[in-house]
Amino acid sequence: MxxxxxxxxxxxxxxxxxxxxxxxxxxxxxxxxxxxxxxxxxxxxxxxxxxxxxxxxxxxxxxxxxxxxxxxxxxxxxxxxxxxxxxxxxxxxxxYEPLIRGSRTRNSQYAWPIHGVPSDMLTIELGDIYPELKPLRLRGRVVGNKVLPYWSREELSARGAQVPYPVLLWADDPIDLFFLQVQGSGRVQLPDGQHVRVGYADQNGHPYQSIGRWLVSKGELSLDQASMDGIKRWARENPHRLRELLNTNPSYVFFRELPASNAGxxxxxxxxxxxxxxxxxxxxxxxxxxxxxxxxxxxxxxxxxxxxxxxxxxxxxxxxxxxxxxxxxxxxxxxxxxxxxxxxxxxxxxxxxxxxxxx
Known part of the structure; x- marks a missing residue:
């Protein structure tokens, strides 16, 4: 022993x-x-x-x-x-805190939703049961008498409006919206020039997976090309593979609208x-x-x-x-x-x- x-x-x-x-x-x-x-x-x-x-x-x-x-x-x-x-x-x-373009109403230009927290998502604080796990929490959903993991990014995309979450704003670019989620907060410039600040509210409980690392593993980019700019360039050159790219990261961030402020x-x-x-x-x-x-x-x-x-x-x-x-x-x-x-x-x-x- x-x-x-x-x-x-x-x-x-x-x-x-x-x-x-x-x-x-x-x-x-x-x-x-x-x-x-x-x-x-x-x-x-x-x-x-x-x-x-x-x-x-x-x-x-x-x-x-x-x-x-x-x-x-x-x-x-x-x-x-x-x-x-x-x-x-x-x-x-x-x-960093990015600036993306968006609108409060959906149209052909602004078609990508910035979502708030779903009303059916449970948050389980593990520290309430196990003090040594205080910083950890689980997200789930109730199905019958069971609690199952909450929907992944791909599942949320497939379910669309069936998911009970509000749409705060509509973005004009899906890859910019993805990087807003990666950063966790940012500002949205409306068509009239006004800025709306949004911040992290919650996350679906799935682990973050790097889309840059996935592109490198597939031979689409070299390691030194897999920067944020390099990933954006690849996404815009391969729009037919955008969903495939984004869904390799099952994590999905939900936002809340914040008061206007000059602070960070x-x-x-x-x-x-x-x-x-x-x-x-x-x-x-x-x-x-x-x-x-x-x-x-x-x-x-x-x-x-x-x-x-x-x-x-x-x-x-x-x-x-x-x-x-x-x-x-x-x-x-x-x-x-x-x-x-x-x-x-x-x-x-x-x-x-x-x-x-x-x-």
């Missing part, structure tokens, strides 16, 4: 010191201060975080980088996140995301709202990108301790950066003294 700890997983984080945090002295952490204050609007309700957030409030809205660095070094401990293996490097991708889109923490300072994480390993120091590189380069970030969002494809999705902001330039970003990086979870990482 094996010893009891022989199959135990390695700890997802190891305690370090500030000198071990790669690039810590190179950043201008004051740029992350508004994002930290946004996180504290939620975290301060939790006793372990309240003293650190109260201390942050005494520094005001615009402290210097030296003050911010000193604040963290005095009140926080860096924990380096590790993958199984263990390895300290993981994948860092990018996302609302993330999973329910605070606006900050361009270049918010990341999406796996909440099994990184508490939502927590500061994280990210050491990676700019898209398609070896130029360092070492930044204090705030874990304010999640994503169905963001799985693992050393895994982050970097929020680049709104618009075309942000989209280009996000679409090219597939870098390796290291992450340090910054926790108030006396607080330990999730296990």
């Amino acid at each position: 094996r010893p009891a700890d022989a199959t135990a997983e390695p700890p997802p984080a190891v305690q370090g010191n500030w000198s071990s945090v790669k690039g810590w002295s190179e950043d201008e952490p004051a740029a992350a201060w508004p994002a930290l204050l946004a996180s504290c609007s939620r975290l301060a309700r939790q006793p372990p975080w309240k003293p650190a957030c109260d201390m942050a409030s005494t520094l005001g809205s615009a402290p210097s980088s030296a003050q911010v660095r000193r604040y963290f070094e005095q009140h926080f401990v860096p924990w380096q996140l590790l993958n199984s293996g263990p390895s300290s490097e993981g994948l860092v991708t990018g996302y 889109p609302i993330g999973a923490l329910n605070v606006p995301l900050t361009e270049g300072r918010s990341i999406a994480v796996d909440p099994r390993y990184v508490p939502l709202g927590a500061p994280v120091f990210l050491a990676t590189t700019h898209p398609l380069s070896t130029r360092p990108l070492n930044r204090l970030m705030l874990a304010q969002d999640t994503g169905s494809a963001i799985k693992g301790a050393v895994r982050a999705d970097f929020f680049w902001g709104f618009g075309e330039q942000a989209g280009r950066e996000a679409g090219r970003m597939r870098q390796q990086g290291q992450m340090w979870l910054l926790l108030p003294k006396g607080v330990s990482p999730p296990r």
Whole structure:
């Protein structure tokens, strides 16, 4: 028989010191201060975080980088996140807030529905039964006396209007709508020029599958061509295979309309995301709202990108301790950066003294 700890997983984080945090002295952490204050609007309700957030409030809205660095070094401990293996490097991708064209009424130009949450979809919070599964939930539908998985993307498409979900808006381009779902939030420009903001409301419970990876596996694109722009180009050159392409990803995102705002889109923490300072994480390993120091590189380069970030969002494809999705902001330039970003990086979870990482 094996010893009891022989199959135990390695700890997802190891305690370090500030000198071990790669690039810590190179950043201008004051740029992350508004994002930290946004996180504290939620975290301060939790006793372990309240003293650190109260201390942050005494520094005001615009402290210097030296003050911010000193604040963290005095009140926080860096924990380096590790993958199984263990390895300290993981994948860092990018996302952004896109702008697509749409309408509140359907016609020949605007024919692709942006759906709200179906009224017949159940959400089962596993953490209500098993506390160790707190971040996990299932989506399903009732058939007789059974709960079955909710419909996949292909099944939703086939069932059409039989599915009881509202149509919020109508998009003019199916591939743009698909990438709106991948990003999780965005803006829709109406024919009169008005912008409507939509945000993630729920998801059908099926795992995300990369359509870029599918195109590469079929020999349709090379790995370096499988960027967002490359996928869009292929889709527009092969309209007869559009359904086939989209249905390889069974995941389907439902939206809600959000109030107009000049702030960033609302993330999973329910605070606006900050361009270049918010990341999406796996909440099994990184508490939502927590500061994280990210050491990676700019898209398609070896130029360092070492930044204090705030874990304010999640994503169905963001799985693992050393895994982050970097929020680049709104618009075309942000989209280009996000679409090219597939870098390796290291992450340090910054926790108030006396607080330990999730296990």
